[in-house]
Amino acid sequence: MRHAVSSLFAASLAALVLAAPAQADDATFNLTLKDHRFDPQSIEVPAGKKVKLLIKNLDSAAEEFDSDDLHREKVIPAGHEGVVIIGPLKAGTYKFQGEYNPKTASGTIVVK
């Protein structure tokens, strides 16, 4: 039992080390959030590649970048920027929204 637990631990540790961390050379796409709207509202990104979304929140309130399609949720405090790494993704359209202002803050990522 103890052996099983320790090898499981070692395996998960190895998985953590081997997992490719966010790489500096990932293509970066900038998004800004102002008046509870994303700009641009649609971004085209390449399929099969990791990409980095740099989201600048210019509003005076925090916003949560949220996407069920992409499995991402991240709070971006007022006046700050947040990094969300996505992909590699299959071609398709993925929706995202600002959880706190879903009526205005919404957009799509088009993977081609």
Next chain:
Amino acid sequence: MLGSALIVFREVFEAALIVGIVLAATQGVPRRSFWIALGIAGGVFGAGLVAAFAETIAGAAEGFGQEYFNATVMFIAVGMLTWHQVWMSKHGREMAKHMSEVGKSVKDGGQPLYVLAVVVGAAILREGSEAVLFLYGIAASGGDSQAQLIGGGLIGLLGGVVCGAALYLGLLRIPTRQLFAVTGWMIILLAAGMASQGAAFLVQAGVLPALGDQIWNTSSFLAQDSMLGRVMHTLVGYDARPAGIQLVFYGVTLVSIISLSKWIARKQ
């Protein structure tokens, strides 16, 4: 007003369901009200703290502090639920048979209720901090509709609590003999779902491989942002488009808790 009610409701709902399950799972245990109230109070206080330090947390670990924090909260809850379930596999049968005697075993150093208080606190802290941030944003931005928005937020809070209470009262309709078996399964599935969510945060932070970004896509069958989708997401960890690693964490948690419980029960 309706908009802010809905947003707060969504954040509170998940935590309220978890509190409902924990309440049902501790039915008849003395002093549980104290521990669960402590968990709720700690969770609310923690949510305020997390919201207040949102910028610090977000900026930590090269911008991935939030992901690590959320994953940690999830895995602590998974650990506590596992502990509870293993304890129940030892004492659950007697508990169901002689509800009155449970008091004795708890006093004799039996079921550690603080374990479940931590689960309640963790659930409220994570979901609540997002509700606090949202309401704080409204309060900070001002405007005519401010009072309305905050009123909406309170309605949403109340709505979430009503759902948790409804789940609790519904579970209490189950005969005592089967109640702990049912809440036991609910806790196992809850833990597996939380482990899967924790894994998703670590994928987001870039430290775990996704092992397949989307193993299946059932969003046309049951969308995750639908009401039922959210209920299933909380209760059994439903995910319309799970990553491979989420399934691994879900399965490993499920199998670990079940086999650990069986092993402990057999040892008696």
